Amino acid sequence: MLGSAVIVSLPIIWGILLAHGMEKQYAEMDGNETIVPNEINSETIGNTRAVCTYCSWPEHGRKTASGEIYDSLAYTCATLEKIPFGTMLKFINQDNGKSVTCMVNDRMPTKYWDTDRRFDLSKAAAESLGIVRSGHQLLLITTL
Numbered sequence: 454m455l456g457s458a459v460i461v462s463l464p465i466i467w468g469i470l471l472a473h474g475m476e477k478q479y480a481e482m483d484g485n486e487t488i489v490p491n492e493i494n495s496e497t498i499g500n501t502r503a504v505c506t507y508c509s510w511p512e513h514g515r516k517t518a519s520g521e522i523y524d525s526l527a528y529t530c531a532t533l534e535k536i537p538f539g540t541m542l543k544f545i546n547q548d549n550g551k552s553v554t555c556m557v558n559d560r561m562p563t564k565y566w567d568t569d570r571r572f573d574l575s576k577a578a579a580e581s582l583g584i585v586r587s588g589h590q591l592l593l594i595t596t597l
Contacts, residue, residue: 503571505530505544506589507579517559525576531559532572544574545593546582553578554597 513525519538523529530542536557545552555578561570570589574582584590 501594502591503594504569504589505572505574505579505584505592505594506570507574507576507585509576513576519558521558523559523575527575528553528555528578528581529558529575530555530572530578531561532557533561533563533565534571541597542572543595543597544572544578544582545595546584546590547593548590549583551582553581 508523508525508531512523515523517523517529517531521529530544536542538557540557541554542557543552543554553574555574559573561573572592572594574584576585579585582590582592584592
């Protein structure tokens, strides 16, 4: 009985450790600071680096904040930032040179304001960037 409790708790503990470790890891990279919520908007995004994750299959088919239906096969993203729906953003994975263009069509839940996550990419975009296995990546973001 105790063994099963430990097994169930390990993913939770790992998630907490990963979340806190990611902030330190990304804050130290190239002297860039971790981005805080609403620091980025459509006028200031320029060449910004932010932690991006991806939205998995369970969200497929639900209504987004913009009113569109989420399609995990489309190149879209959700954000905590003040970026208008319909804005086209280019995400660049500097580790492997891959890039994608996504349209902002959703907002991330406010529960992520205390984390370093700023953008949730669609599954298709995350696969194209090569970040599905790690689940998150510091990406360069520009507006188009």
